[in-house]
Amino acid sequence: MSENTLLNVIQSLESKFNLNPYQKKQIKKIVEYWKVGTTIYPGDIKSRTAMTIETTYKLLKELNQKGFLEKRYELYCSECHSFKGEVLKTLTDDLEDNYCDFCNHEFIVFQDTILIYQVVKLDIN
Numbered sequence: 001m002s003e004n005t006l007l008n009v010i011q012s013l014e015s016k017f018n019l020n021p022y023q024k025k026q027i028k029k030i031v032e033y034w035k036v037g038t039t040i041y042p043g044d045i046k047s048r049t050a051m052t053i054e055t056t057y058k059l060l061k062e063l064n065q066k067g068f069l070e071k072r073y074e075l076y077c078s079e080c081h082s083f084k085g086e087v088l089k090t091l092t093d094d095l096e097d098n099y100c101d102f103c104n105h106e107f108i109v110f111q112d113t114i115l116i117y118q119v120v121k122l123d124i125n
């Protein structure tokens with residue numbers, strides 16, 4: 001068994017971020033459902049753990065740096081606040097459609113995306 005499983009790494013980060021018992025319990029529940037390919041919405045983690053959004057992003061950033069998660073960018077119209085349902089791997093990817101279906105706003109990738117993550121590994125050696 002590798003010591004560097006996602007759950008082990010998260011447990012070591014819990015003390016770094018001073019998480020309370022409730023937050024630890026909630027994170028464990030969430031992470032147990034993570035599989036390679038799972039999409040992670042920081043806002044969802046924040047609401048299910050009651051961590052601040054800053055802590056949530058810091059935690060996810062650490063998991064990204066360790067190689068468990070990769071960044072993704074979901075297209076989100078900054079004008080009418082709707083999700084387009086399109087996820088980009090990088091901010092330089094071409095868009096399928098340059099205009100919002102709902103309000104016809106022309107997307108600017110740097111402004112009309114939110115940072116999300118995708119699970120790419122469950123343990124590292």
Ligand SMILES: [Zn+2]
Pocket residue numbers: 077078079080081082100101102103104105
């Ligand atoms: Zn729109």
